[in-house]
Amino acid sequence: xxxxxxxxxxxxxxxxxxxxxxxxxxxxxxxxxxxxxxxxxxxxxxxxxxxxxxxxxxxxxxxxxxxxxxxxxxxxxxxxxxxxxxxxxxxxxxxxxxxxxxxxxxxxxxxxxxxxxxxxxxxxxxxxxxxxxxxxxxxxxxxxxxxxxxxxxxxxxxxxxxxxxxxxxxxxxxxxxxxxxxxxxxxxxxxxxxxxxxxxxxxxxxxxxxxxxxxxxxxxxxxxxxxxxxxxxxxxxxxxxxxxxxxxxxxxxxxxxxxxxxxxxxxxxxxxxxxxxxxxxxxxxxxxxxxxxxxxxxxxxxxxxxxxxxxxxxxxxxxxxxxxxxxxxxxxxxxxxxxxxxxxxxxxxxxxxxxxxxxxxxxxxxxxxxxxxxxxxxxxxxxxxxxxxxxxxxxxxxxxxxxxxxxxxxxxxxxxxxxxxxxxxxxxxxxxxxxxxxxxxxxxxxxxxxxxxxxxxxxxxxxxxxxxxxxxxxxxxxxxxxxxxxxxxxxxxxxxxxxxxxxxxxxxxxxxxxxxxxxxxxxxxxxxxxxxxxxxxxxxxxxxxxxxxxxxxxxxxxxxxxxxxxxxxxxxxxxxxxxxxxxxxxxxxxxxxxxxxxxxxxxxxxxxxxxxxxxxxxxxxxxxxxxxxxxxxxxxxxxxxxxxxxxxxxxxxxxxxxxxxxxxxxxxxxxxxxxxxxxxxxxxxxxxxxxxxxxxxxxxxxxxxxxxxxxxxxxxxxxxxxxxxxxxxxxxxxxxxxxxxxxxxxxxxxxxxxxxxxxxxxxxxxxx
Amino acid sequence: xxxxxxxxxxxxxxxxxxxxxxxxxxxxxxxxxxxxxxxxxxxxxxxxxxxxxxxxxxxxxxxxxxxxxxxxxxxxxxxxxxxxxxxxxxxxxxxxxxxxxxxxxxxxxxxxxxxxxxxxxxxxxxxxxxxxxxxxxxxxxxxxxxxxxxxxxxxxxxxxxxxxxxxxxxxxxxxxxxxxxxxxxxxxxxxxxxxxxxxxxxxxxxxxxxxxxxxxxxxxxxx
Numbered sequence: 001x002x003x004x005x006x007x008x009x010x011x012x013x014x015x016x017x018x019x020x021x022x023x024x025x026x027x028x029x030x031x032x033x034x035x036x037x038x039x040x041x042x043x044x045x046x047x048x049x050x051x052x053x054x055x056x057x058x059x060x061x062x063x064x065x066x067x068x069x070x071x072x073x074x075x076x077x078x079x080x081x082x083x084x085x086x087x088x089x090x091x092x093x094x095x096x097x098x099x100x101x102x103x104x105x106x107x108x109x110x111x112x113x114x115x116x117x118x119x120x121x122x123x124x125x126x127x128x129x130x131x132x133x134x135x136x137x138x139x140x141x142x143x144x145x146x147x148x149x150x151x152x153x154x155x156x157x158x159x160x161x162x163x164x165x166x167x168x169x170x171x172x173x174x175x176x177x178x179x180x181x182x183x184x185x186x187x188x189x190x191x192x193x194x195x196x197x198x199x200x201x202x203x204x205x206x207x208x209x210x211x212x213x214x215x216x217x218x219x220x221x222x223x224x225x226x227x228x229x230x231x232x233x234x235x236x237x238x239x240x241x242x243x244x245x246x247x248x249x250x251x252x253x254x255x256x257x258x259x260x261x262x263x264x265x266x267x268x269x270x271x272x273x274x275x276x277x278x279x280x281x282x283x284x285x286x287x288x289x290x291x292x293x294x295x296x297x298x299x300x301x302x303x304x305x306x307x308x309x310x311x312x313x314x315x316x317x318x319x320x321x322x323x324x325x326x327x328x329x330x331x332x333x334x335x336x337x338x339x340x341x342x343x344x345x346x347x348x349x350x351x352x353x354x355x356x357x358x359x360x361x362x363x364x365x366x367x368x369x370x371x372x373x374x375x376x377x378x379x380x381x382x383x384x385x386x387x388x389x390x391x392x393x394x395x396x397x398x399x400x401x402x403x404x405x406x407x408x409x410x411x412x413x414x415x416x417x418x419x420x421x422x423x424x425x426x427x428x429x430x431x432x433x434x435x436x437x438x439x440x441x442x443x444x445x446x447x448x449x450x451x452x453x454x455x456x457x458x459x460x461x462x463x464x465x466x467x468x469x470x471x472x473x474x475x476x477x478x479x480x481x482x483x484x485x486x487x488x489x490x491x492x493x494x495x496x497x498x499x500x501x502x503x504x505x506x507x508x509x510x511x512x513x514x515x516x517x518x519x520x521x522x523x524x525x526x527x528x529x530x531x532x533x534x535x536x537x538x539x540x541x542x543x544x545x546x547x548x549x550x551x552x553x554x555x556x557x558x559x560x561x562x563x564x565x566x567x568x569x570x571x572x573x574x575x576x577x578x579x580x581x582x583x584x585x586x587x588x589x590x591x592x593x594x595x596x597x598x599x600x601x602x603x604x605x606x607x608x609x610x611x612x613x614x615x616x617x618x619x620x621x622x623x624x625x626x627x628x629x630x631x632x633x634x635x636x637x638x639x640x641x642x643x644x645x646x647x648x649x650x651x652x653x654x655x656x657x658x659x660x661x662x663x664x665x666x667x668x669x670x671x672x673x674x675x676x677x678x679x680x681x682x683x684x685x686x687x688x689x690x691x692x693x694x695x696x697x698x699x700x701x702x703x704x705x706x707x708x709x710x711x712x713x714x715x716x717x718x719x720x721x722x723x724x725x726x727x728x729x730x731x732x733x734x735x736x737x738x739x740x741x742x743x744x745x746x747x748x749x750x751x752x753x754x755x756x757x758x759x760x761x762x763x764x765x766x767x768x
Numbered sequence: 769x770x771x772x773x774x775x776x777x778x779x780x781x782x783x784x785x786x787x788x789x790x791x792x793x794x795x796x797x798x799x800x801x802x803x804x805x806x807x808x809x810x811x812x813x814x815x816x817x818x819x820x821x822x823x824x825x826x827x828x829x830x831x832x833x834x835x836x837x838x839x840x841x842x843x844x845x846x847x848x849x850x851x852x853x854x855x856x857x858x859x860x861x862x863x864x865x866x867x868x869x870x871x872x873x874x875x876x877x878x879x880x881x882x883x884x885x886x887x888x889x890x891x892x893x894x895x896x897x898x899x900x901x902x903x904x905x906x907x908x909x910x911x912x913x914x915x916x917x918x919x920x921x922x923x924x925x926x927x928x929x930x931x932x933x934x935x936x937x938x939x940x941x942x943x944x945x946x947x948x949x950x951x952x953x954x955x956x957x958x959x960x961x962x963x964x965x966x967x968x969x970x971x972x973x974x975x976x977x978x979x980x981x982x983x984x985x986x987x988x989x990x991x
Contacts, residue, residue: 151877151878155819155878155880155909155911156778156780156818156819157780158780158781158818241819242777242778242819242821245777245778245780245818245819246777246778333777334777433880434877434879434880434881435877435878435879435880436878436880437878437880437909438880439880439907439909439971439974440780440781440784440817440909440974441783441784442784442787442788442973442974442977442980443980444980445979445980447882457979457980461783463791464791465787465791465792465977465979466792466979468979469979584979585979
């Protein structure tokens with residue numbers, strides 16, 4: 001029996017020849033066109049994790065506060081007092097590369113649906129973004145388009161965009177990363193799950209209509225971007241945040257009615273994915289009649305219905321006899337709702353179209369028992385890494401008190417600090433978050449830019465605001481340059497930094513959602529990066545007791561240049577972490593409060609390195625060395641001390657040392673408060689640039705008012721961690737001064753001079 | 769004071785208003801769906817912020833055709849109080865209860881920020897809790913908040929002292945830098961001639977809760 005498709009047609013669905021053989025064997029026949037398309041999307045990496053699943057299985061996923069772990073639409077953690085938080089991160093990288101506005105907008109829409117599908121009302125959005133350098137017009141277009149798209153969708157849907165992170169690096173030129181994370185507060189008594197049940201129960205299609213937009217987006221997302229990818233723009237969905245807002249209200253109302261048995265949003269692979277996953281998870285089958293599906297255009301064939309990624313749609317399994325009640329709710333909100341099928345005992349997905357069977361596939365073949373590739377891991381680090389590790393600090397010219405010579409040019413430490421503050425990765429993201437409504441819902445405790453993590457009050461709809469003091473802190477983190485240079489240590493550092501950022505506002509880290517953005521796993525180097533980074537995440541999450549509750553995998557983040565050479569991004573395992581804030585009144589920000597307050601460093605500069613640092617990349621144009629390595633005992637001690645100091649009311653400002661090291665951390669605290677400071681650097685054998693700009697994990701700068709310093713220092717003396725008093729907060733509009741042990745002023749700049757480049761770096765580059 | 773908060777599909781600040789009126793101030797508050805027609809028992813009608821009907825045609829342009837709108841106009845004409853915030857202000861100009869229009873911000877971007885606003889007079893039912901010329905800080909969040917009107921309308925607004933809030937610097941001076949969206953005459957909020965209908969772009973309901981460390985808007989809801 002010869003295949004009814006040419007090899008090219010099979011390949012066009014993203015299916016490899018051996019996978020096609022597997023399909024034929026499972027069906028006992030050749031698939032038809034619609035079925036082939038369904039396998040194509042469901043067996044894509046985006047849907048079935050065929051390359052990453054064995055690696056993900058090592059993540060810790062259980063803990064006392066974990067209510068729902070991986071496998072559902074979102075994870076759920078217990079915040080105490082009956083408050084349950086759903087949260088999840090998801091990527092929309094490929095769509096954002098070809099259509100930045102809609103790509104980013106629908107990324108936000110998709111992650112919100114994951115949250116409210118569980119019965120949770122979305123309460124916050126964060127975004128982890130990566131772009132190429134802004135001196136390239138195409139990157140500027142992508143950057144402004146993505147920000148516009150997030151702003152458009154998030155603002156309209158009425159969920160505050162409260163935080164996240166943005167990095168700029170040539171590694172993301174033409175292949176931006178757009179990872180959206182959402183948090184939601186459970187509103188239904190029972191957490192709504194996806195597994196279908198109840199033979200004969202009606203299956204409802206609700207929300208928007210189905211059209212040809214977003215055809216095959218999941219397969220598109222699982223291939224490299226090429227110069228021809230712009231032709232794939234139909235694979236990018238178009239979002240309607242107004243419909244989504246109504247859908248949130250209608251769904252929550254429907255869930256509270258008790259008439260919904262199970263729910264699944266239609267994201268990647270639309271109708272195909274939602275029916276297959278609901279059936280497979282429930283161990284049942286689903287029959288669906290495409291003629292019942294509300295459409296926005298005519299003449300669609302089953303292949304198009306099944307692969308459409310039209311937005312703002314959901315599939316429900318309802319209690320028998322209560323269909324009309326649900327339909328009425330959706331109609332009241334101006335949304336579609338129809339009974340389109342039923343739950344059946346045979347564990348198959350059976351699709352009807354114009355009276356005939358258009359597709360019939362075992363549900364598990366699509367959603368559960370999908371291909372898995374165990375790939376061979378390189379037994380030693382690839383050449384690029386080994387070469388990078390050869391780099392040594394002594395390769396740089398000497399660091400003198402007056403500064404350093406770079407390419408024949410003398411640069412003072414003042415100039416170096418200003419250059420770093422002007423680096424868009426370090427600089428203020430004010431231009432971005434000013435376009436996001438970050439206060440709607442009246443629960444935003446820390447506005448963007450105010451602290452190391454976002455904090456929102458957790459308040460049920462009808463609760464008295466004054467009685468709600470529990471908050472949730474959230475952050476997204478990943479220094480991908482570290483991961484590129486050493487995937488294992490870099491991934492551990494990302495987990496540690498996320499937890500540290502939460503601790504800097506006084507929150508107790510609880511759980512993780514991860515977004516693995518990598519190149520092709522079919523390339524041995526790409527797989528090595530992926531495998532080691534997963535190991536690093538697993539280790540970090542185990543050490544910090546922050547289990548992984550789910551996430552997203554985005555592979556094939558490569559652009560093929562015109563010569564066909566793949567240009568992978570930096571491996572970027574973004575860690576989204578949430579933490580519990582016991583009392584929002586005690587939260588602290590990163591700006592100093594008052595002059596005269598003492599400035600302390602928790603942790604030590606001894607672990608500093610220039611390897612992988614922002615200083616090395618931006619000032620010396622070198623990406624090399626070993627990145628900082630995390631000592632988890634020290635990390636835990638530093639974070640615990642910071643949280644304790646905040647809880648006691650001793651610490652009134654805190655900021656971790658990340659890109660740019662100690663000097664940038666202190667400069668950012670000065671800028672946030674517009675207060676100067678005098679910093680006395682300890683005697684050290686380190687190069688001066690390493691002391692000022694070197695990076696390491698496990699360092700937090702905090703400020704303490706004079707009256708609390710005895711108690712604070714007494715507490716620290718009883719802890720086993722290194723710490724030191726660095727100096728004193730100065731006056732309004734004063735200078736930030738770094739003085740070495742020999743009383744030389746290495747850096748001495750007025751706060752206004754620090755603020756200017758930091759504040760304007762991004763807007764200025766957009767004008768060019 | 770009893771509050772009636774109008775809910776259009778796409779309203780997204782409706783609950784935030786109730787958080788203040790019912791949650792913080794214990795005032796009777798009910799949500800009124802746009803298809804209802806009865807405002808019985810309501811003292812102050814609030815048209816909340818958001819994107820009514822998605823704002824796809826023009827901000828507030830569709831909301832004016834809602835069934836509840838007739839009752840709101842009657843309420844206003846009877847001299848009772850109507851407050852439109854952000855999208856609600858846009859709806860009030862579309863429906864003709866307030867003059868002028870809100871157009872795209874000067875720099876074309878959506879702006880979410882905290883800005884200083886000068887209260888022009890405390891001799892109104894809305895601003896009794898402030899001092900005249902007091903400078904307060906209120907959040908803004910809009911893409912189309914640039915107040916625009918023809919010269920005659922602006923003159924009438926000035927002559928009748930209908931301008932209640934203006935964007936100013938912290939010293940109360942009206943400067944270009946302190947005008948976030950390019951509004952004519954730095955207008956942030958206006959009333960009708962009678963003073964019972966107020967439209968404003970800033971969000972007083974987002975500055976009413978001491979737990980969120982901003983309370984300059986609270987007095988707007990106490991009267």
